[in-house]
Amino acid sequence: MEQTKCTCGHINPHGTIFCESCGRPIEENKTQKLLDMRYEGSARRSQTYNKTFIDKIWNFFSSVKVGVWLIVVTLIASAVGTIFPQEMYIPPTANPADFYGEEYGYAGKLYYLLGFHNMYGSWWYMILIASIGISLFIASLDRVVPLYRALKKQGVTRHGSFLRRQRLFSATSGTEVADEDFKIIKENLVKKRYNIKEENGNILAEKGRFSRWGPYVNHIGLIIFLFGAMLRFIPGMYVDEVMWIREGETTSIPGTDGKYFLKNEQFLMEVYEKENEKEVFGEAIDRVGNGMAVKNYQTNVVLYERDHTMIAGDDTNLQKIKDWKIRVNEPLKHNKYALYQVDFKLNEFKAMSFNLIDKETETNHGKLTVELRNPQKMYELNNDYSVEMVSYFPDFFFDENGDPATKSKIPNNPAFVFKMFSPEKPEGEVAFVAIQQNIEPFGNNQYKMTFAGLDTANVSGLIVRKDLTLWALALGGLIFMIGVIQGMYWNHRRIWVQKIDGEVMIAGHTNKNYFGLKRELEFIVGNTSITTPIDQLDKENPKEIVETKKVEKEG
Numbered sequence: 001m002e003q004t005k006c007t008c009g010h011i012n013p014h015g016t017i018f019c020e021s022c023g024r025p026i027e028e029n030k031t032q033k034l035l036d037m038r039y040e041g042s043a044r045r046s047q048t049y050n051k052t053f054i055d056k057i058w059n060f061f062s063s064v065k066v067g068v069w070l071i072v073v074t075l076i077a078s079a080v081g082t083i084f085p086q087e088m089y090i091p092p093t094a095n096p097a098d099f100y101g102e103e104y105g106y107a108g109k110l111y112y113l114l115g116f117h118n119m120y121g122s123w124w125y126m127i128l129i130a131s132i133g134i135s136l137f138i139a140s141l142d143r144v145v146p147l148y149r150a151l152k153k154q155g156v157t158r159h160g161s162f163l164r165r166q167r168l169f170s171a172t173s174g175t176e177v178a179d180e181d182f183k184i185i186k187e188n189l190v191k192k193r194y195n196i197k198e199e200n201g202n203i204l205a206e207k208g209r210f211s212r213w214g215p216y217v218n219h220i221g222l223i224i225f226l227f228g229a230m231l232r233f234i235p236g237m238y239v240d241e242v243m244w245i246r247e248g249e250t251t252s253i254p255g256t257d258g259k260y261f262l263k264n265e266q267f268l269m270e271v272y273e274k275e276n277e278k279e280v281f282g283e284a285i286d287r288v289g290n291g292m293a294v295k296n297y298q299t300n301v302v303l304y305e306r307d308h309t310m311i312a313g314d315d316t317n318l319q320k321i322k323d324w325k326i327r328v329n330e331p332l333k334h335n336k337y338a339l340y341q342v343d344f345k346l347n348e349f350k351a352m353s354f355n356l357i358d359k360e361t362e363t364n365h366g367k368l369t370v371e372l373r374n375p376q377k378m379y380e381l382n383n384d385y386s387v388e389m390v391s392y393f394p395d396f397f398f399d400e401n402g403d404p405a406t407k408s409k410i411p412n413n414p415a416f417v418f419k420m421f422s423p424e425k426p427e428g429e430v431a432f433v434a435i436q437q438n439i440e441p442f443g444n445n446q447y448k449m450t451f452a453g454l455d456t457a458n459v460s461g462l463i464v465r466k467d468l469t470l471w472a473l474a475l476g477g478l479i480f481m482i483g484v485i486q487g488m489y490w491n492h493r494r495i496w497v498q499k500i501d502g503e504v505m506i507a508g509h510t511n512k513n514y515f516g517l518k519r520e521l522e523f524i525v526g527n528t529s530i531t532t533p534i535d536q537l538d539k540e541n542p543k544e545i546v547e548t549k550k551v552e553k554e555g
Contacts, residue, residue, distance in 0.1 A: 010153070013146075015043030021155040023162025034536060035165040037509055039143055040150035046142050062142040067135040074128045081119035084111050088118075088240070121233060133226040140219040151209065156199035160500045168508035168518060170531040177504045181528035185497060188524040194495065203497040212511060214487020221480030228472025239337070239466035246348065246373075246457045250304070250318075255464050256337065261304040261318055267344060267458040270295040297344050298327040299460040303334060326462065336466050343461025349411040353453040354433070356381055356420060359446060365422070367452055372411035384423050387449070391417035396434055404432070420447045493517050495524070506533055 004012045010021035018025045018041040025035070035041065046062040049055045060066055084104055087096050096117050100108030115122040163169060186203065189196055194205035232238035239255030243262075250263040272295050304318035324332040332339040349372050356365045366381025372394065379387045395407040396415035404415060415434035422429075425446060432439040433449045440448075493510045506525065510517045514535060521533050 013043040015048035017041030018162060020150045020153045022157065022159045024159035025161060033165065034167055039147045042146035042150040044142050044146055058138060061135045061138040064139060067139055070128065070132050070135055074132060077125060077128065081116050084108060086117060126230065126233065129226055129230055133223050136219045136223050140216045144216045156197045156204040157202045157498065158496055163496055163498065163505045163507040166507035166509050167514060167536055168521060168533040169536060170533040171503045171505045172531045174499055174502045174504050176529050181530055184528050185524055192520055201499060205495040208490045208492045211487055211490035212492045214483045217483030217486055218480055221476045221483055224472055224479060225476030228469045228476055231469040231472060237468045239464055241464045243462045243464050244459055245462065246459050253464055255466060259306055261306060263302040264460055265300040265302060267299050267460050269297040296327060297341065298325050299341055300325050301332065303332065336468065338465045340463045342463050345459040347456040348459045349414060349454065350457040351455040352414060354449045355452045356385055356387060357448050357450050359448050372414055386421045388419040389416060390419050418449050422447060504530055506530060508533055
């Protein structure tokens with residue numbers, strides 16, 4: 001692009017509205033009385049280049065409208081994601097593909113198909129977040145670079161048309177202004193904490209320039225915050241997993257890639273008893289019922305670490321790290337992981353025992369025990385008797401077709417299909433066995449399975465958390481607030497005082513709060529013969545842009 005040389009000798013980039021040095025308009029716009037001072041009239045890349053594919057991408061993301069629409073779409077998507085619970089909040093044993101349809105009908109199926117069930121981890125949501133970050137970066141860079149260049153190169157002496165087309169302006173005949181007036185003006189400017197530059201008797205007073213960078217500091221904070229949010233989807237940076245562990249069980253801690261294991265030594269629960277506790281707990285106890293309320297529940301655990309030389313999946317020869325008592329608000333912490341006690345379940349079914357009985361003679365031919373979490377396929381009994389587990393339904397119910405099915409993998413209501421082998425029945429007999437149910441689907445059997453005992457175990461509900469992104473979120477939030485304060489409580493004010501063609505012109509500009517600048521100008525020129533600048537956008541002022549004492553006297 002060709003550069004434009006001003007009459008003052010300064011070379012301006014193509015697209016500049018008025019000279020960066022003297023302020024003389026590059027192209028006259030007679031319909032616009034006041035200058036457009038956004039970005040100091042400097043040339044922005046998005047407004048001057050539109051040829052290559054890179055230019056078009058840059059121009060697209062530099063648009064404020066595009067950025068606003070990206071934010072609106074993201075907010076709408078986030079709102080839709082709250083209509084039904086996210087996948088992390090549904091029962092851990094439920095299949096998401098079936099859960100949403102069964103619970104919420106067609107809307108739930110559509111919710112799942114569109115990926116809203118795991119919205120914050122979906123690829124399209126990540127693209128939206130990344131697009132907002134790219135828009136913030138490009139829009140900021142497109143504006144802050146030319147703005148910085150224009151403010152750095154601005155001259156003290158400005159063209160007359162630049163001063164006349166400022167919002168606050170006045171002109172006074174030079175014959176009425178004494179040298180003492182300039183001295184008073186400079187003293188008043190110092191009192192108002194302006195930085196003063198002089199050139200050939202002309203004055204440029206400026207303060208609060210740093211406030212112009214407030215919005216861009218905001219953008220930096222938002223970009224860092226969004227970066228921190230996206231870091232959560234990098235493996236190992238963020239973990240928020242639910243873990244159910246039974247008494248006596250040793251299992252791998254989710255989110256640790258098999259590095260850490262936890263053993264549940266014992267689950268303990270203390271309760272308030274209405275007769276023995278103070279009346280202050282009475283209402284809480286009555287709400288729970290049975291005259292009891294939970295006072296404390298904790299899990300006594302042992303934390304182990306798997307040696308990196310061990311084969312994956314091998315949980316033997318684990319190295320003990322520590323013993324701990326996990327209570328509410330007293331988590332187990334190690335190597336940036338934290339395990340919190342959040343829930344419990346008492347007396348969950350652990351194992352069920354059955355006897356193989358001859359129905360005619362009532363002879364017991366052996367006992368078998370089914371581990372409900374890890375049942376065997378075959379059970380060998382006395383002599384030539386054995387039992388095969390054909391099917392297992394941990395949470396049994398009959399579906400709409402009348403067939404046995406399971407709601408989950410949790411053994412809340414276990415049921416079994418057994419095949420019983422004996423010398424008399426070498427091909428086996430089939431029986432369906434559930435709690436208080438014993439069905440023989442293929443006619444009367446010679447043998448039956450009878451209930452012989454039940455083992456239960458308490459289960460602890462823990463949440464495993466690890467967050468290595470907090471520093472980015474905190475830093476981004478801090479920088480954002482600094483930008484808010486920087487742009488909200490300060491403003492960039494400039495005052496020009498010049499002698500041009502026998503007149504003393506004074507003009508003022510601020511990025512906001514013109515009323516405050518006008519009050520300062522009244523103080524600055526108050527004890528001088530210079531006319532106080534007027535607001536040229538004030539409807540109560542005369543239509544003429546320039547108003548001088550000379551004109552007033554001649555009138």
